[in-house]
Amino acid sequence: SYPYKDMFGKTRFGSAIFVDSALHREDWFDNNAVCFNVVLWQKDTIHPLLCESQATKSLALVPPNAKGLEWVDGTPCPFTGNFQYILGFDMANTKPGCTQSWFAVNYDTVQLPTNQTGSWAVFNGGGVLAPSRPGSALPFQLPYAIVGNTGTQFLKGYTPGQIGSGQRTPAGSFTVGLIVGNGVPQANGLPACLDTAYYPDMFRILYMNPAFTLLNSSPHMCAGATAYFQLEDPIQDSITALRWNWGYPGNVGRGPQQGGYSEEFYYYKEYNGPQANRNDANIAYNGEKWLYNFIVRYNIDDLSGTKLIDTIVVNIIKKWEVVASKKQVSKEVIDLFLRENLVYQDIPAADIPFYLGDGSNNCVDTTSFGSFFQFGIKAYHQNSDPDVWQVGDKRYLCKTYNPAIVSDTTFFVNGSGNRVPSLKYAGVDSFTTIQDVTNRNKANCTSSEEVTQILHFRDSSLRGYDTYERDIDNDGVIDEVITGVYKHTYRYPVVRAIDPCDPSVKDTIWVNANAPMTPNFRLNNTTGCSGFGAISMNVGFYNDFWMDSTAICQGLTLFVEDSIRYYQLGEQDPPTYPIHDFALWQDPARFIPNIETVYYDWDSTDGVWDNYQSIVPNHFYPEPGKYTITIIPKDSTGCRDTS
Incomplete structure (x- = not known):
């Protein structure tokens, strides 16, 4: 708006519109980018075969625009080798859109400072569908040059170490940067025209760490012992399932076919009020529209299968x-x-x-x-x-x-x-x-x-429900108390008939398990990610006895044969794994003379133990009758096991 005087000398106000044609032209091309195809055709007119060939390149005579990058496929999970967890990005909607002769990507502005050249992965020939090596921002290099127009897509997998724990806000949030360039290369190697765009909170990869440690002083423990486990990082969000498998092998040693513990997580369910015998029993509720999160806990064993323990209300969401x-x-x-x-x-x-x-x-x-x-x-x-x-x-x-x-x-x-x-x-x-x-x-x-x-x-932690009391110096005094752990006692129930005349009369006894155990822990989250952690440990030793016959004539000698061996752990011998190929008292690492013993009670009803060991255990029964034999080997670490 501006003042002016008319032909009569009176001051009036007029207005003018100034059109920036260059700005409008650039805006039009940004929104209506046109890609030109440049074709080079060649023909050999000298050779009798008259060979010919042509190549095409896209050319865009407009400034680049880095807006339009999209995350198009892949599940946002920590990449540990599963190719479903590699994310795919497409920049086809950036301008000019037909192809990009040069672009650079900052995959993570949290760990890769944007002001450092090394934080940007440079694609000099456009995108290629090849993942980055774990721990590296640079894409896999193809073993050949790309001919013709290059693609618009690239891939990236984010390892657990790159995701980290706790340093991202919101949790698991990634911001990606993109620089698009075209035009004549300059002395610094960059194109003449560059445009930069950032994509805050483009996706979120929730931290997941299923690793855990054994708190017991040694991975070698006695049959029937209790093992204590602690998660390396219990602070993890949006978990849908937590599962422990106590690691019974099922086909080696003595133990059940299955044993485990699980929790199923449920989110944003309509709250219908408190329930007696549940941890929300004292909540004041008057029909409000609330949501709640809860977990359901189960034990798993051979005898009961999957058995419900309880339901726990985690939190009540009011807004x-x-x-x-x-x-x-x-x-x-x-x-x-x-x-x-x-x-x-x-x-x-x-x-x-x-x-x-x-x-x-x-x-x-x-x-x-x-x-x-x-x-x-x-x-x-x-x-x-x-x-x-x-x-x-x-x-x-x-x-x-x-x-x-x-x-x-x-x-x-x-x-x-x-x-x-x-x-x-x-x-x-x-x-x-x-x-x-x-x-x-x-x-x-x-x-x-x-x-x-x-x-x-x-609500905020996956820690366990148990406590571990540790006697570090073995003086009988508790030196350390660790809370929030998981524990499992390696014993299992066996149902047996106690009346030979009535098979329906049964009772349940608990038997000490022995085997090379592989306890493992699995997590699943709301994104669809899964994580798995496992350790190896030995519970007891291989302890097997047998006899030629369980029915012999009066006055004959009963001969018992045995196989008592340690399980292998970190010393794998493939032909015999997981059992050592030599007897307990031939173990060069753990044998202590006169410490390994085997206690025999040839008649468990008389209360007398025959404490001796021979190359071929045997016993003479002068009187007829029914006898129960109990045998207890003991190794150099003090572990006993009963057969």
């Missing part, structure tokens, strides 16, 4: 939000948001329901595009929400501050580059990015509401 999954959305949806001058990739997941509506926010979806999204529930948590704190057994969401907070974590940028406040928090201006999730100063919070009540430590 939550609805979010949309933004993965692999169709091009139609992206274009729909572009028509509203909104860049889809930058819109917070919590804002999607406000645009399309799923019924949870009193919205009516008149676009029908809501069917393209999968909506889910997100509970408020201090690890992902800056306005949430935990005080005791409750989480609170702050609604107002004094002084007022003038920033939130949900703003995004529209197609014109302008900052757009969140629809969910429309009254709050935005100055920070979604990477800023530092919790506010709760001392300034003037109004808050309870969002979650915590009832059990499974």
Whole structure:
């Protein structure tokens, strides 16, 4: 607007529109990029065969635009060799879109500082569908040069070490950076034109660590001993199943076919009130619309199969939000948001329901595009929400501050580059990015509401329910008490008939197990990831006795043969594994003269032990009758086992 004088000398105000043609031209090409195909044709007119060939290259005479990178496939799980856990990315929607002659990727801005050249994996010839080596940001190098137009996709697997534990906020969140370039290469090797875009919280890989340790002083323990296990990191989120297998081999030694313990996790179920004999029995409930998370615990053995232990309410969720999954959305949806001058990739997941509506926010979806999204529930948590704190057994969401907070974590940028406040928090201006999730100063919070009540430590920890008392120096005094461990006693139930005249009369006895055990621990989470950890240990020793006949004539000698051997552990001999090929008292590592013994009671009813050992154990029975023989070997470590 500007003042001017008309022909009569009167001051008037006029207006003019200045059109930046270059800006409009660039904007048009950004949104309507055209790729030109340059073809080189050659023909050999000298050789009699008159060979000919041609090659095509794409050429885009417009500046690059790094917006449009998408995560298109792969399950976001820690990569430990499972190729389903390699993530695939596609940059076909970046501009010009036909191909990119040069681009660089920062796979993780948390561990790879963006201001360091080495943090960027450079693709000089476009994308290739090849994964990175574990622990490396650089893609696998093809053994040949790519001819013609290069692809737009690349792959990356993230190892547990790259994911880490606890240093990402929100938990497991990854921000990816992309630089796209084209034009004439410069003296520094970079193209003349470059554009950079970052993709905050593009995906989340939840930390998962199934590793555990044996707390017992040695992996060699006596038959029937109790083993204590401790998880290396019990703080893990969004677990759906926790399973212990106590490691009975089933075909070696003495023991059951199966033995284990499991927990099944259930999330966001409708809460119908407290129940007697459950840990929520004292909750005050008046029909409110709440959700709750709970676990169901089971024991597994041969005798009972899978047996329910109990159900534990983990927490009660009183307030939550609805979010949309933004993965692999169709091009139609992206274009729909572009028509509203909104860049889809930058819109917070919590804002999607406000645009399309799923019924949870009193919205009516008149676009029908809501069917393209999968909506889910997100509970408020201090690890992902800056306005949430935990005080005791409750989480609170702050609604107002004094002084007022003038920033939130949900703003995004529209197609014109302008900052757009969140629809969910429309009254709050935005100055920070979604990477800023530092919790506010709760001392300034003037109004808050309870969002979650915590009832059990499974809310935040996978620790066990047992305690291990350790006598480090073997003086009979407990030196250390370790809580939160899992334990298992290697004994198992056997049902036997006690009346030969009535097979229906039975009782149950507990028998000490002995075998080379491989206890293992498995985790599954809500993303579909699974993790497995195992250790090896020896319980007891191989202890087998047999006789030629269990019915002999009066006055004859009974001969008993035996095989008493240690199990192998870390000393594998394939022909005989897992049992050593020499007898207990021939073990060069553990044999101590006159310590290994075998106690024989040839008639367990008379209370007299015959304490001797011979090369061929034998006994003379002068009187007829029915005899029960009990044999107890003892090794140099003091372990005994009974047959």
